[in-house]
Amino acid sequence: HTQGARLQERLQTMAGFGALANGGCNRQALTAEDAAGRDCFINWCQALGGLPRRDSMGNLFVRFTGSQPELLPILLGSHLDTQPTGGRYDGVYGVLAALEVLHSLQDAGHRLRRTVELAVWTNEEGARFAPAMMGSGVFAGVFEQAELYQHRDQQGISLRQALEASGQLGSEPCQPFAFHAALELHIEQGPVLERAGLPIGVVTGVQGMHWYEVIIQGQSVHAGPTPMALRTDPVQALMQLLPQLYGRVAEAGEEARLTVGSITTSTHATNTVPPQVRFTLDLRHPQQAVLEALAAWVEDKCTLSLGALQIRIRPLWRSPAVAFDAGCQAAIAQACDQLGLAHHHLVSGAGHDSVYLARLGPTGMIFIPCRDGLSHNEQEYATPEHLQQGADVLLHTLLTLDQ
Amino acid sequence: HTQGARLQERLQTMAGFGALANGGCNRQALTAEDAAGRDCFINWCQALGGLPRRDSMGNLFVRFTGSQPELLPILLGSHLDTQPTGGRYDGVYGVLAALEVLHSLQDAGHRLRRTVELAVWTNEEGARFAPAMMGSGVFAGVFEQAELYQHRDQQGISLRQALEASGQLGSEPCQPFAFHAALELHIEQGPVLERAGLPIGVVTGVQGMHWYEVIIQGQSVHAGPTPMALRTDPVQALMQLLPQLYGRVAEAGEEARLTVGSITTSTHATNTVPPQVRFTLDLRHPQQAVLEALAAWVEDKCTLSLGALQIRIRPLWRSPAVAFDAGCQAAIAQACDQLGLAHHHLVSGAGHDSVYLARLGPTGMIFIPCRDGLSHNEQEYATPEHLQQGADVLLHTLLTLDQ
Numbered sequence: 114h115t116q117g118a119r120l121q122e123r124l125q126t127m128a129g130f131g132a133l134a135n136g137g138c139n140r141q142a143l144t145a146e147d148a149a150g151r152d153c154f155i156n157w158c159q160a161l162g163g164l165p166r167r168d169s170m171g172n173l174f175v176r177f178t179g180s181q182p183e184l185l186p187i188l189l190g191s192h193l194d195t196q197p198t199g200g201r202y203d204g205v206y207g208v209l210a211a212l213e214v215l216h217s218l219q220d221a222g223h224r225l226r227r228t229v230e231l232a233v234w235t236n237e238e239g240a241r242f243a244p245a246m247m248g249s250g251v252f253a254g255v256f257e258q259a260e261l262y263q264h265r266d267q268q269g270i271s272l273r274q275a276l277e278a279s280g281q282l283g284s285e286p287c288q289p290f291a292f293h294a295a296l297e298l299h300i301e302q303g304p305v306l307e308r309a310g311l312p313i314g315v316v317t318g319v320q321g322m323h324w325y326e327v328i329i330q331g332q333s334v335h336a337g338p339t340p341m342a343l344r345t346d347p348v349q350a351l352m353q354l355l356p357q358l359y360g361r362v363a364e365a366g367e368e369a370r371l372t373v374g375s376i377t378t379s380t381h382a383t384n385t386v387p388p389q390v391r392f393t394l395d396l397r398h399p400q401q402a403v404l405e406a407l408a409a410w411v412e413d414k415c416t417l418s419l420g421a422l423q424i425r426i427r428p429l430w431r432s433p434a435v436a437f438d439a440g441c442q443a444a445i446a447q448a449c450d451q452l453g454l455a456h457h458h459l460v461s462g463a464g465h466d467s468v469y470l471a472r473l474g475p476t477g478m479i480f481i482p483c484r485d486g487l488s489h490n491e492q493e494y495a496t497p498e499h500l501q502q503g504a505d506v507l508l509h510t511l512l513t514l515d516q
Numbered sequence: 517h518t519q520g521a522r523l524q525e526r527l528q529t530m531a532g533f534g535a536l537a538n539g540g541c542n543r544q545a546l547t548a549e550d551a552a553g554r555d556c557f558i559n560w561c562q563a564l565g566g567l568p569r570r571d572s573m574g575n576l577f578v579r580f581t582g583s584q585p586e587l588l589p590i591l592l593g594s595h596l597d598t599q600p601t602g603g604r605y606d607g608v609y610g611v612l613a614a615l616e617v618l619h620s621l622q623d624a625g626h627r628l629r630r631t632v633e634l635a636v637w638t639n640e641e642g643a644r645f646a647p648a649m650m651g652s653g654v655f656a657g658v659f660e661q662a663e664l665y666q667h668r669d670q671q672g673i674s675l676r677q678a679l680e681a682s683g684q685l686g687s688e689p690c691q692p693f694a695f696h697a698a699l700e701l702h703i704e705q706g707p708v709l710e711r712a713g714l715p716i717g718v719v720t721g722v723q724g725m726h727w728y729e730v731i732i733q734g735q736s737v738h739a740g741p742t743p744m745a746l747r748t749d750p751v752q753a754l755m756q757l758l759p760q761l762y763g764r765v766a767e768a769g770e771e772a773r774l775t776v777g778s779i780t781t782s783t784h785a786t787n788t789v790p791p792q793v794r795f796t797l798d799l800r801h802p803q804q805a806v807l808e809a810l811a812a813w814v815e816d817k818c819t820l821s822l823g824a825l826q827i828r829i830r831p832l833w834r835s836p837a838v839a840f841d842a843g844c845q846a847a848i849a850q851a852c853d854q855l856g857l858a859h860h861h862l863v864s865g866a867g868h869d870s871v872y873l874a875r876l877g878p879t880g881m882i883f884i885p886c887r888d889g890l891s892h893n894e895q896e897y898a899t900p901e902h903l904q905q906g907a908d909v910l911l912h913t914l915l916t917l918d919q
């Protein structure tokens with residue numbers, strides 16, 4: 114068994130980096146807060162004999178060498194970055210629970226055969242820099258590092274600049290290495306397990322997701338003397354467009370998801386119709402074919418040229434639906450059985466670094482319930498009991514895969 | 517007659533301060549560009565013997581002493597600040613045409629009896645700092661200077677800091693002085709004169725205007741795993757609210773105006789329903805009673821508490837409908853007759869510093885047409901002929917009032 118109290122203590126400490134007033138965290142990727150949190154994590158790992166290194170995407174790997182280092186390693190981990198109004202568990206739990214698993218094994222004097230690489234992936238959230246799962250994406254060869262280096266945050270800072278400024282730019286190239294299996298433990302971030310009253314989810318895969326940027330170009334005019342009928346108002350175009358998009362997604366059924374996470378007018382003068390409105394779209398569906406049909410419709414609706422009014426859509430990211438390794442799923446289910454914990458198979462609504470690791474080798478994910486299915490929110494919460502049960506399942510799955 | 521070519525040249529020079537790629541200007545109040553433009557203007561004035569001084573709101577007054585300095589002065593002027601994507605004429609024309617009038621009088625060897633105070637009011641646009649017409653508003657005792665000093669721009673810089681940083685904080689207190697009359701020449705910024713085919717508008721008054729900030733508070737949740745039905749999405753609330761507001765204003769008839777100049781989500785993560793959306797409202801109507809009825813309806817619609825969804829509205833500014841002095845209107849109409857220029861009486865759709873000066877003494881405004889009624893836009897344009905005709909009307913009105 115893992116030590117739930119020690120895990121709690123570390124979760125609490127990590128929540129101090131980028132702490133927000135309402136209990137959550139703003140520890141966005143490659144900020145000073147993120148760097149400080151990672152330093153704290155490295156100290157914990159080194160006290161247990163872990164050997165840290167960073168790659169050119171800022172991914173952090175801590176090696177715990179096994180008794181048979183010639184065997185392929187097992188990857189454990191998740192991410193430490195958060196949303197701007199994020200919680201204390203998303204990502205962090207997966208990293209600190211993996212550390213707790215290794216700590217408990219040392220306490221028990223159990224030496225693993227295989228080396229464990231404890232991974233902290235850079236910018237999983239995609240909040241500061243789009244897209245999400247950047248570090249694992251470059252690791253898996255899905256993204257071009259040179260291209261991502263030029264992505265900029267809202268302040269105009271490039272990813273490359275942020276890597277340097279935060280001291281996270283490692284000397285090793287970001288490239289894949291072979292692994293025996295990769296495991297990620299995470300809060301569900303949705304309502305399924307809580308509603309089912311079950312402590313553990315065996316994740317079968319991840320739904321498909323598309324990200325877009327939409328720009329509506331109108332004409333800036335004076336708020337006072339300009340008759341309403343003479344305006345080409347991008348805000349009025351927005352208010353006509355959005356109900357169509359949400360309406361179409363509602364028709365596609367309960368599983369379809371649409372989110373507008375960011376809207377900004379290009380100017381902020383109260384007395385001027387803004388020349389432009391920019392917003393983002395996050396579109397998801399577990400079935401790849403349904404997602405693609407929805408995406409085609411949305412892309413078409415967001416492409417318009419009508420006099421001075423122009424609507425343009427630009428894809429930012431496409432992550433197709435993914436199925437996880439059957440062997441890993443079986444090992445997780447077996448661990449649950451050993452521990453006497455009921456489990457449920459489910460599809461993840463959120464993207465995770467495991468999505469990209471699954472392209473390289475056998476990958477599995479374990480979910481625990483979170484209160485009200487709430488995530489990407491300061492009130493994000495999971496009970497100490499579920500947190501420890503998840504860590505125990507991770508421990509037992511690791512032991513199975515180490516055989 | 518004034519010299520149209522000299523006026524053109526100065527307009528061109530001023531357009532170089534904060535010049536934008538598409539022909540317009542971004543010379544927002546109390547920026548380095550605004551300060552540089554004012555310095556250039558001061559040089560021109562000093563070359564004609566004008567004596568400049570600044571007050572504690574950064575209002576700039578240049579005194580041209582008359583032959584009978586014991587008489588009450590005449591105030592001429594407007595503003596030099598622009599919108600973020602502003603044109604070359606809004607405000608600037610009124611200031612530089614007043615200078616041209618004084619220059620022409622000197623050329624002709626005509627000494628006015630009355631002293632002229634050529635005024636450049638601070639932050640008329642209200643684009644960088646809300647509300648508009650700040651400098652003239654404090655001058656007229658409508659706003660509290662100490663309160664305005666704390667207003668902040670989008671970057672969090674306070675008005676007081678901006679006054680200091682731009683070198684525009686004057687040593688004199690901002691307080692009213694008595695004047696014989698105040699005159700402001702401006703482009704119409706709307707389509708009335710152009711459609712009527714008339715070169716000059718005698719402005720009878722200014723419509724009433726209300727500014728608001730509206731905040732929709734929802735709940736931030738994850739874009740992926742959160743079913744649409746479980747969301748409290750401020751963006752969806754926005755898309756339901758806006759059509760009601762625009763619809764109500766449309767019902768109020770052609771004269772009613774509604775503008776949403778700024779929308780921002782409080783976070784900009786693509787994969788998170790934002791916790792909050794903030795937007796501004798600019799509501800106008802020439803009839804005070806109609807404006808107030810509309811405003812009450814809008815304020816009511818934007819006040820809601822429905823579970824996690826909260827809509828709050830905060831008034832930023834109320835400027836009631838204003839009627840200008842009949843004597844000034846008559847003097848302007850008489851100048852038009854002297855010059856053989858047809859004119860039209862009309863209400864201004866835009867606010868102007870004259871709105872506040874009218875509380876202190878006899879105030880009048882002269883309009884000229886602008887192309888397509890377009891203003892607060894880089895393509896803002898007025899013909900050289902109209903520009904000179906307006907300046908000529910200002911000259912003749914000044915001569916009449918100097919009697």
Ligand SMILES: NC(=O)NCCC(=O)O
Pocket residue numbers: 203204237238239245246302462463464465738739740787
């Ligand atoms: N786990 C998590 O919140 N990942 C962010 C990527 C996504 O948008 O699903």
Ligand SMILES: NC(=O)NCCC(=O)O
Pocket residue numbers: 335336337384606607640641642648649705865866867868
């Ligand atoms: N003239 C002008 O554009 N003034 C700005 C104040 C307003 O009408 O909003």
